[in-house]
Amino acid sequence: MLLQEKxxxxxxxxxxxxxxxxLYGNDSFLRLSMRKKLLNMYEREGYFCExxxxxxxxxxxxLERTGMVSLTGEQKALFIDDFESSLxxxxxxxxxxxxxxxxxxxxxxxxTVKDSxxxxxxxxxxxxxxLFSKELCAVNILKHTGSVLRDELRAICKKEGVELSxxxxxxxxxxxxxxxxxxxxxxxxxxxxxxxxxxxxKENIDSICSKREDANIYNLASLMLKGNIKExxxxxxxxxxxxxxxxxxxxxxxxxxxxxxxxxxAKAEGKSSDLASKELNEKFSWRMRNYYKDGAKFSRTALFKxxxxxxxxxxxxxxxxxxxxxxxxxxxxKAMEALRERQ
Numbered sequence: 367m368l369l370q371e372k373x374x375x376x377x378x379x380x381x382x383x384x385x386x387x388x389l390y391g392n393d394s395f396l397r398l399s400m401r402k403k404l405l406n407m408y409e410r411e412g413y414f415c416e417x418x419x420x421x422x423x424x425x426x427x428x429l430e431r432t433g434m435v436s437l438t439g440e441q442k443a444l445f446i447d448d449f450e451s452s453l454x455x456x457x458x459x460x461x462x463x464x465x466x467x468x469x470x471x472x473x474x475x476x477x478t479v480k481d482s483x484x485x486x487x488x489x490x491x492x493x494x495x496x497l498f499s500k501e502l503c504a505v506n507i508l509k510h511t512g513s514v515l516r517d518e519l520r521a522i523c524k525k526e527g528v529e530l531s532x533x534x535x536x537x538x539x540x541x542x543x544x545x546x547x548x549x550x551x552x553x554x555x556x557x558x559x560x561x562x563x564x565x566x567x568k569e570n571i572d573s574i575c576s577k578r579e580d581a582n583i584y585n586l587a588s589l590m591l592k593g594n595i596k597e598x599x600x601x602x603x604x605x606x607x608x609x610x611x612x613x614x615x616x617x618x619x620x621x622x623x624x625x626x627x628x629x630x631x632a633k634a635e636g637k638s639s640d641l642a643s644k645e646l647n648e649k650f651s652w653r654m655r656n657y658y659k660d661g662a663k664f665s666r667t668a669l670f671k672x673x674x675x676x677x678x679x680x681x682x683x684x685x686x687x688x689x690x691x692x693x694x695x696x697x698x699x700k701a702m703e704a705l706r707e708r709q
Contacts, residue, residue, distance in 0.1 A: 368499040371396070371507050378403055384503035385469050388494065389478045390485075391507030395547035400507055401445065401478045408443035408474055417445045420480070425454050429465055443474035450480050451490035459490060463497055510546055515539060518546075519553055526557030529565040533651065538571060586615065587622035590672075590702050591660055598698055602691075612690040616679050616697070623673040623701070629657035630666050664705055672701040 367384070369377070371391075377383050387404065389397050408415055418428065423446070454462050466475060477494075485495040498504035510518060516535040523530040530538075530553070542548050552575045556566050559574050586605065589598045605615055625648065632642035643654040661669060679697035683690060 367503055369503060369505045371400070371505065374400065374505045374507075378407065381407070383407070385473070386466060386475045386498070386502040387477070388498035388502070388504045389476065389507060390483050390495065390504065391509075392481075393507055393509040393546060394481055395545070395550075396507045396510070397478055400505065401447070401476060404476050405443075405445060412441075413443040413474060414440045415443045415445060417447065419447055420449045420453050423453070425458055425462060429458065429461055441472050441474075443476065446475075446477045448480045449477045450482060451488060451494060454490070459493075463493065466494070467497060467501055469502075515546070515549070519549055522550060522553040523557055523566065526554060527562035528557045528560055530556075531565075534566060534568060534571060537568065537652070538575060541571070542575060586698075587619055587626075588660070590619075590698060591626075591663070591705065593702055593706055595699060595702060598702070599695065602695060602698070606691065612694050613680070613683055616676060616683060616694060619698075619701075620673065620676040620680055623669060623676055625653070625657045626661040626664070627666065627669040627673050629654060630661040630664070630669055633658055633662065634666070668705050671704040675701045675704060 374383075383404070389400055391397060405415060405417075451459075466477070479491075483491050485491045495504055509515075516532055516539065519535040519538060520530050520532065538549060538552060542552060552571075556570055556574055560566055560570055586598065586601050589601055602615070606612070625646070628646055629639070629642060632639075632645070637645075639654045639658045640651060642648070642658075643651045646654070648654045675697055679693055682693055
């Protein structure tokens with residue numbers, strides 16, 4: 367069967383969990399959290415828990431051992447962590463799948479995959495997921511985003527005795543990215559810093575939180591608006607050195623210039639930044655205020671031209687007509703030239 371995280375948690379509360387589980391999905395912190403809950407549950411139930419790191423495991427020896435009946439009669443819970451299908455020799459793959467599906471002995475199996483797990487691009491991963499989702503139990507653990515993650519951050523702070531507003535929870539998600547492990551740690555640090563019974567402010571967050579530079583790609587747009595080519599290229603160097611994908615940078619620049627253009631239009635129509643935020647579904651009101659301030663320095667034509675250039679770059683990235691970095695840098699320079707010519 368294929369379960370989502372909520373269904374899996376319900377099963378954990380009831381103690382009703384399939385004996386063979388595959389934990390996968392795009393949030394490593396939550397995967398490990400669910401794996402820890404299973405480990406704690408099996409330890410409480412008296413299982414002898416064996417833990418294997420995939421990269422250090424001799425799968426041939428493992429398959430031989432797990433097929434043996436325990437002389438003491440104890441039941442085992444086998445955990446295979448950071449699983450990579452490529453580490454299982456091809457000649458053992460079918461035997462490994464048979465082992466995974468063997469529920470006769472009463473032992474438990476929990477496989478927690480690495481981030482590289484790809485059921486769409488890797489045949490072994492696809493077969494493993496098909497086996498667990500059809501005959502056993504596969505748990506799809508996805509990143510918590512949007513309002514769900516916002517409410518979780520507020521709940522963490524409330525538990526620590528401090529108050530975090532909905533807007534500042536979203537602000538934390540923006541500067542730290544939607545990384546649950548990082549955000550949880552930041553909430554605890556903030557709570558200790560401000561003290562019980564207090565309210566967290568934006569100044570507290572700016573002082574305490576570990577900002578993820580690659581999350582604030584708007585900073586690149588700000589440098590482009592200033593017309594400083596040298597600093598813009600240096601900022602691109604930083605983003606790329608942090609393994610930020612070029613398509614992510616271009617997409618964010620496209621959104622930034624669209625926001626600047628839309629803010630320019632809204633301001634000309636006499637609308638407030640708060641009203642424009644609502645109409646344009648901009649979840650960060652402070653960002654729209656920045657769009658209003660920065661966009662006012664340029665003509666509508668200039669901003670739209672820069673927006674068009676970034677849209678074109680996004681299209682060309684998919685066609686691979688140029689090296690990604692070269693395309694990014696050329697597009698940024700063209701957009702800056704358009705802004706300078708049409709001020």
